[in-house]
Amino acid sequence: MKKLIVAILSVGALIAGVAQAELNNPGGTGGLDSLRGSTNLEDTRPADDFKHTPKDQLVESSYVYQPPLIPHQIRNYEVSLNANKCLACHSWKNAKEAGATKISVTHYMNREDAVLADMSPRRYFCLQCHVPQVDAQPLVGNDFERVDSLRTE
Ligand code: HEC
Numbered sequence: 001m002k003k004l005i006v007a008i009l010s011v012g013a014l015i016a017g018v019a020q021a022e023l024n025n026p027g028g029t030g031g032l033d034s035l036r037g038s039t040n041l042e043d044t045r046p047a048d049d050f051k052h053t054p055k056d057q058l059v060e061s062s063y064v065y066q067p068p069l070i071p072h073q074i075r076n077y078e079v080s081l082n083a084n085k086c087l088a089c090h091s092w093k094n095a096k097e098a099g100a101t102k103i104s105v106t107h108y109m110n111r112e113d114a115v116l117a118d119m120s121p122r123r124y125f126c127l128q129c130h131v132p133q134v135d136a137q138p139l140v141g142n143d144f145e146r147v148d149s150l151r152t153e
């Protein structure tokens with residue numbers, strides 16, 4: 001008799017556990033559409049195609065002191081402990097020959113604003129601040145506007 005009660009109780013506990021787990025993680029899409037579209041939570045949807053990077057198009061700034069967007073492809077440009085491909089064109093030494101904009105003097109300043117003889121380590125990893133721009137529609141709408149001083153229309 002005692003064994004039977006224990007058995008019934010444990011089956012009950014198991015069912016309750018499953019029901020609780022389903023409540024916490026309903027699976028499916030939870031009835032919601034998200035940026036992942038209607039892919040179920042537990043599924044991995046196929047990645048989007050690569051977006052097109054516009055060539056040689058300087059994208060205007062939206063606010064003063066914005067790190068300019070990168071107007072060219074950067075695929076296979078290594079930036080690591082051993083090499084910095086960006087500096088091969090953008091350092092003061094190489095910019096003229098490469099026909100590239102040289103990094104501005106802020107890239108030579110340390111955090112006390114002292115100007116160093118070489119590029120400041122805190123500006124070494126260019127992609128922390130500069131990113132390429134692709135030709136894509138925003139995923140969510142926004143009504144951001146340029147600061148007045150940069151507005152051209
Ligand atoms: C082969 C040379 C070359 C390399 C390597 C290179 N760039 Fe450039 N970059 C240029 C040139 C030339 C321009 C000027 C605009 C143009 O003609 O595309 C430019 C423009 C830019 C600009 C825009 C500057 C402005 O005034 O608006 C940024 C930012 C930039 N590059 C960042 C980078 C970063 C970050 C890397 C490394 C991931 C990199 N570049 C690697 C040649 C290069």
Ligand code: HEC
Binds near residue numbers: 084090103105123129
């Ligand atoms: C911590 C953020 C940060 C990092 C890291 C950084 N930059 Fe910048 N960069 C900026 C900002 C902000 C500006 C715009 C204001 C200025 O010129 O200082 C800028 C401006 C520039 C410009 C335009 C200069 C001009 O005179 O118009 C170039 C080119 C550039 N950066 C290239 C690079 C490269 C190449 C690297 C890596 C070696 C790099 N930056 C790393 C923030 C950064």
